[in-house]
Amino acid sequence: MAAFEYAPAPESRAVVDIAPSYGLFIDGEFTEGTSTGTGSGTGTGDGLRKTVSPATEEVLSEYTQANAEDVDRAVKAARKAFGTWSALPGAERAKYLFRIARIIQERSRELAVLETLDNGKPIRETRDGDLPLVAAHFFYYAGWADKLAYAGYGPEPRPLGVAGQVIPWNFPLLMLAWKIAPALATGNTVVLKPAETTPLSALFFADICRQAGLPRGVVNIVTGDGATGAALVGHPDIDKIAFTGSTAVGKEIARTAAGTRKKVTLELGGKGANIVFDDAPIDQAVEGIVNGIFFNQGQVCCAGSRLLVQESVQEELLDALKRRLSTLRVGDPLDKNTDVGAINSAEQLARISELADSGETEGAERWSAPCELPSSGYWFAPTLFTGVTQAHRIAREEIFGPVLSVLTFRTPDEAVAKANNTPYGLSAGVWTEKGSRMLKMARELRAGVVWSNTFNKFDPASPFGGYKESGSGREGGRHGLEGYLDV
Known part of the structure; x- marks a missing residue:
């Protein structure tokens, strides 16, 4: 199904008076x-x-x-x-x-x-x-x-x-x-x-x-x-x-x-795991994954940059995720229809590009959302990698960009082991319909914040911080x- 076409809806910058x-x-x-x-x-x-x-x-x-x-x-x-x-x-x-x-x-x-x-x-x-x-x-x-x-x-x-x-x-x-x-x-x-x-x-x-x-x-x-x-x-x-x-x-x-x-x-930095079990509502999980890594162009310390998906639903989830990424609108940040804006600087774009290239060099399979990037400015298309192992740089290093690494697991214990196999410990997300599983995972994950069936939700009354590095x-x-x- 073709994506909706939206007429440009730019916010006026006249409301801001920036001094020279x-x-x-x-x-x-x-x-x-x-x-x-x-x-x-x-x-x-x-x-x-x-x-x-x-x-x-x-x-x-x-x-x-x-x-x-x-x-x-x-x-x-x-x-x-x-x-x-x-x-x-x-x-x-x-x-x-x-x-x-x-x-x-x-x-x-x-x-x-x-x-x-x-x-x-x-x-x-x-x-x-x-x-x-x-x-x-x-x-x-x-x-x-x-x-x-x-x-x-x-x-x-x-x-x-x-x-x-x-x-x-x-x-x-x-x-x-x-x-x-x-x-x-x-x-x-x-x-x-x-x-x-x-x-x-x-x-x-x-x-x-x-x-x-x-x-x-x-x-x-x-x-x-x-x-x-x-x-x-x-x-x-x-x-x-x-x-x-x-x-x-x-x-x-x-x-x-x-x-x-x-x-x-x-x-400090993070390499958050977003864990999807086979009983999770797929459509809801896809929206949480998108919000977890493509919000603010992935330039978020607690981004869900590692997707851990149970093997039995990997194909279904990835198909739905790619369809969703194909509808994201990349472009003018002042346009109210834009989903993904610009990378903050040329330096940051160079780092994202270098790490993404290393993913391909090390054997992971790269897929980028089909989109036309503006000719000026700093831009990077929403990207995901499959066939990622824990040894890949893209699974270990903080990319701080719109790049998602996909890994799989079979059992809850394996999911915990892979999620905790990082020097970071800032955030994690768990997607499951079982309350007992959610509580068990939250107790075992070494992360300062664990979101349940959501991601990147903040409240002034809730503490935020991490473990380890x-x-x-x-x-x-x-x-x-x-x-x-x-x-």
């Missing part, structure tokens, strides 16, 4: 970096980087490359603000968080379009997924601000001080909310560094902080590449480090913090408060 260049947000004001030196306050000069739209390669804006001196200014501003902010009653801090949440809701269309332009993900995802969750996290932690004595961390839990936070490019604004909301609720102040390819939503959030009347220095935003992040992590006056990103960088951060007083939470600590829920409290 941006400085740093320090002590409640935008200021130029020390390496820019123009005196204009616009962030123009030599210490600049460009951020581009992954869908078109259009330069969206320039932003400041913060150096160690800039980071030091931001940390000092946060330290100065900490005394007053931490002394506020929790109910007063909550007012600011509630105000930020409401402003995010009011500006959600603007922020969704901005995120799609800078990141490349479909507008449907930013509009219907990211932005509602961003506001929900601020609402949720606003509710905790005056109830910390009842969170289970002692009758008078105290904030740590200044939190240095480094976030990735795959969910720029959502990861900001995961980090900043609990930090502010618990009385900490923040210096946050967004990813070098997606700085814009964090800079717009700085404006939201001013709009909400947040006291100066409570939130500071420093932009730049890995050198900026290293300066922030290594700063001696940082009390807490929160990082989401690659396992390799997470290990380096752990080495830097070792032997210091800094508290560290790390949310997927990190340490939890974000979200009551558990997410602990990383920002002296307990």
